[in-house]
Amino acid sequence: MMMLRRCSSRINSSHKSKSPKTRKRRSWKTAMVFPKLDRFRMVRRRIRKRRRSSVLHPTGLSMPLRRCSSRGMGQRRKSGRCEDTDMNDADADSSESCFVDAHKFFPSPPITLKCLYEEEEDEEEVEDEEDEEGFYKEKEFSTHTIPDVSVIEVSKGKHLDVIDVLSDSGRRPYLVNKFGDRVPVDSLRGKYVIICCASVPLRANYSCQGAAVCRTIMAARSCGTRRPNFEIVVAAKMLRDWDREDVFNHFFSGFFDDTLAIPFWDVASRHRLCDSVRLESDTVVPLVVDPQGLVLQSVMDASWKFDEYGSEFFPFTDEHLGELDKADLELRVKWDKIYREHKKDDLRRELGDNFEQICSTGRPSLDSLLGCTTLTKLDDTGVGIFVTELSRKVVGIYLCKDGSSMDTFHQFQQRCLSHGGGDFEMVLVCLAFEEDHSSFLEHIKLALKKRGIDSWWLCPSDDKTCRMLARLTYCFCYADELIIVPPGEKSAELEGRNVLQVREFDDPKYYPFTRESILEKRLAMFKSHTIESLLAKDFTYLVRGDSQESVTLSDLRGKKIILYLDMFGGDDLRSYCLLSDYYSDIQREHGDCEVVFLPLCEGKARKMAWLKLPSPSGYVNGQVLAYMDESEEVGSLIAFGEDGRMVSRNVRDKLEDEDISSVFNDTLRQEILAVLADLETNYMLY
Secondary structure, eight states: OOOOOOOOOOOOTTOOOOOOOOOOOOOHHHHHHSHHHHHHHHHHHHHHHHHHHOEEOTTOOEESOOOOOOOOHHHHHHHOOOOOSSOOHHHHHOTTSOOOOTTOSSOOOSSSOOOOOOOOTTSOOOOOEEOTTSOEEOSSBOOOOOOOOOOOOOOTTSBOOHHHHHTTTTTSOEEEOTTSOEEEGGGGTTSEEEEEEEEESOOSSSOHHHHHHHHHHHHHHTSSSOOTTEEEEEEEEEBTTOOOHHHHHHHHTTSOTTOEEOOTTOHHHHHHHHHHTTOOTTOEEEEEEOTTSBBOSOTTTHHHHHHHHGGGGTTOOHHHHHHHHHHHHHHHHHHOHHHHHHTHHHHHHHHTTHHHHHHHTOOOOHHHHHTOSEEEETTSSOOEEEHHHHTTSEEEEEEESSSTTHHHHHHHHHHHHHHHTTOEEEEEEEOOSSSOHHHHHHHHHHHHHHHTOOOOEEOOOOHHHHHHHHHHTTTTTSSOEEEEEOSTTOOOBSOHHHHTTSGGGGOGGGTTOOHHHHHHHHHHHHHHOOTGGGBOTTOOOEEETTSOOEEOGGGGTTSEEEEEEETTTTOOHHHHHHHHHHHHHHHHHHSSEEEEEEESSOOOOOOOSSEEOSOSTTTBOGGGGGGSOTTOOSEEEEEEOTTSOEEESOHHHHHHTTOGGGTTSOOHHHHHHHHHHTHHHHTTOO
């Protein structure tokens, strides 16, 4: 297998390279002085080595490095394929290889859709240098012998003369299409123009974002019908050892037929544009300009905005994005009760009077969320079902981005089927933003068949619906996600992947395992316990400090109590110091109240003015462990009201905020809600 080598060569007109030049590596002293910078550069070197071990074909195919044939564009249009000179038949027939299609930007490897590449341990590690502004000077691009070009000032909100830039100040008054035809640059006047500055070819493993941007730009171009006032122009910057016109043409062939490009021979114009947006290798940076020549989006933000909004991004203005964000917010408020209740103050300020109206409208229908009315079986039997029939059951919507959670969600389905009596259905939505949808779906079917899964339904969602679901669940930031939709008007669970990590997932009484269900049942469980229920039945008395005064539980009835649970028998200085500092203030503020110290194991005895167990062994009920903080802190301060019921589990936070007056306020529901609203932080899932 041929490997792509990095070198500091200068490519002349005959495409021959000189011998590599090596640079002096940084010394260990520099690494010690700048450890964080060294770690960042170490990761970057690792990325570079991975990039060299595999390459995305000029149109994005992930496969062992191989070169395209030098056939003309006419032949390429007929065949639609690129000749493979270095891949043997065994690799071509292997299920682990990717589909070969000249009109795909990115690979469709088997589930999981993550390619693994071997690294060369003995390969020379070469770092990129930084300029005076902290940006990396990429050494992987071709170094044609061209005159120095001045970059163009490109910033959001400023005007850019697109006609002048794309025509090289009138010296080349035309662009070219895929078939080599010349198109006057003046034809772009009065239109939206997206200049797609791309590193060519896009290589495997680190070209996901670039390939996704290319696909998304075309999705925005062909939303329903082609927009006549929207044009795409490609400006390519070639990687070293790939600076050939056939490579450029092969990449260009992945776009629509009417897409335009700066000609390959005009290296200066291509480099000027790419350098102006600070293009790095294996990336694509879109430059969006409106009909009046105004730059609508900054080059730093345009890529992720294309990724998140897709075809809905047009006409690319911040006002339009604000409307989309507001629509997403309203949809989340309708579907997610936990979010609606936890953020109600912020939502009232954001939505105004519409907040109460949105809350009163009830949950939308399942077909409105999926964007379709019928589903088909994924087993190729052609069996179909109406979405309204599924809405009577618990439905799990699997947003498949890379297939990494397929086994986990299948196990979840089996558990739900056992708990819910078979009343659970799984619907799969393909988030093929970086790959070809048909190839992506074929690999999913192959993975499902391998696992013996034949009961899942396929949702034929369009680009708009898929990206809306991804934004709704923040699936762009992470991998696969699961939405759990109970029947009726109950709130949907938009963070199903996180819910599977909580301890209630093992208890069938929490079925269907939504945060709404967990909130209500957990609150009822906490409210059902008193001080007496936390202690063993044979418990007799407490002692006050170091004195011999004994107090029975009956003496504590009608009093407000702070229960101090300590995992280490008195070694928790944080809670101990807080209680020592504010004990007198608490008594002065709340009158007749007591602090009860319950060590959960033997430890160092401390002088305490409050009540405590004479011995930790044999007196504490095992259920007491469930009352520790969600973050498993060593000490918990829990408040009980005069009726003996729990009112707060966050007394320590209140004392740290010096909020003595609210120590015995009933905030238990809000505290549980805060934990469930941010599962990733409170359960430290990542």
